[in-house]
Amino acid sequence: MEQLKKEMESELQKQQEQQELEEQIQQELAKNTALQKYAEQLTNAGFNSSPPSFNQISQNHTEITVPYRNESAEKKIKADYINGTIQNVTLESTPEQKKEEGNILWWLLLLIIIALVIIGWYASYNKKEPLQEHIPVISKPSVDYVTEARRMVEEAEVLFTNSRDKDAYEKVSQALRFYFARKFGIKKELLNTELNTILCGKGDENTYSDVKECLDLCGMVEFAKYKANKDDFGKIVTMAKAVII
Numbered sequence: 001m002e003q004l005k006k007e008m009e010s011e012l013q014k015q016q017e018q019q020e021l022e023e024q025i026q027q028e029l030a031k032n033t034a035l036q037k038y039a040e041q042l043t044n045a046g047f048n049s050s051p052p053s054f055n056q057i058s059q060n061h062t063e064i065t066v067p068y069r070n071e072s073a074e075k076k077i078k079a080d081y082i083n084g085t086i087q088n089v090t091l092e093s094t095p096e097q098k099k100e101e102g103n104i105l106w107w108l109l110l111l112i113i114i115a116l117v118i119i120g121w122y123a124s125y126n127k128k129e130p131l132q133e134h135i136p137v138i139s140k141p142s143v144d145y146v147t148e149a150r151r152m153v154e155e156a157e158v159l160f161t162n163s164r165d166k167d168a169y170e171k172v173s174q175a176l177r178f179y180f181a182r183k184f185g186i187k188k189e190l191l192n193t194e195l196n197t198i199l200c201g202k203g204d205e206n207t208y209s210d211v212k213e214c215l216d217l218c219g220m221v222e223f224a225k226y227k228a229n230k231d232d233f234g235k236i237v238t239m240a241k242a243v244i245i
Contacts, residue, residue, distance in 0.1 A: 008224070015223050022054055023191060025064060025081050030188045034089040035066075038077045039187060042068045042091075047075060048148050048182070051174045051189055145182030149175045149244045153237060165228035166221060172240050173218035176211055179244050192219060210239045 029035055029052070039049065047068035055063040062081040067074060079089040156171035177190045184198065192215045199208040214236040220226035 012224055018056075019223070021056075021062070024084075025054065025062065025086075026052075026189055026191070028081065028084075028086050029064070029066075029079070032079070032086045032089065035077055035079060035086065036187075038089065038091045039066070039068075042075060042077075043187065046070050047073075048145060049178075050148070050152075051178060145179060146244060149179035149182075150241070152178065153240050153244065157237060160228075160230075160233050165233075168233065169218040169221040169228060169236075172236055173215055173222070175244065176214060176240055180211075207243055210243060214239055 042049070047070050050067045050069070052064055052066040055065075057063060060083050064079045064081055064086075066077040066079075068076065073093070076092045077089065078092055080087045152171055152175035156168045156175065159165075159171060160168035173192070177192070177195055180186075180195055180198065181188065181190045190198075196208070196212050196215065199211055202208070217226065217232060217236055221228045
């Protein structure tokens with residue numbers, strides 16, 4: 001029994017250290033100009049971000065991936081957190097997206113060649129009227145943050161059905177933090193304490209109370225302080241869907 005208690009305490013300490021590391025990385029990401037430049041570029045292009053993922057390679061090295069997507073494509077900002085600093089920030093497209101972009105470039109090149117041929121022919125027969133070339137503006141569809149947040153809650157329900165309780169609670173927490181960050185125009189991932197502070201200052205006591213209850217319960221399950229159960233999970237999903245509107 002004593003050995004089991006020590007193992008549980010050790011595991012809880014590791015989880016707390018991991019959360020502290022991720023919070024520290026989040027703070028460094030928010031200050032990194034290269035990453036913020038890519039994030040602004042993708043946001044202006046109609047992409048929405050999802051919560052970052054962290055892959056700890058060693059004690060002093062963690063790989064970071066921040067996914068962005070719209071209705072037809074997905075891109076990722078990748079970086080390394082080495083010895084307390086953000087390094088090697090890059091913007092990557094998925095293989096499917098790279099292939100699609102290559103096809104688009106070929107079609108654009110073909111259209112330009114055809115346009116030049118038409119312009120040359122028209123100019124040779126009608127030199128009195130100069131031809132003005134109109135370049136079409138290609139709009140990119142975007143996914144609104146409400147739809148994205150609700151999708152994350154639905155994903156959490158699937159995780160819970162598949163007995164991945166901890167991941168399910170974490171996904172609900174991410175959905176709430178993502179939704180309110182976008183709603184209030186904040187271009188970074190909010191921590192639980194930050195979101196609670198913001199909502200407390202908004203004066204909507206019901207929303208603040210529901211969100212705080214959800215985040216507190218999710219946090220206890222994530223760090224093994226509370227055992228997940230179907231009734232509580234159904235309750236926080238219902239509250240999350242009620243505020244994500």
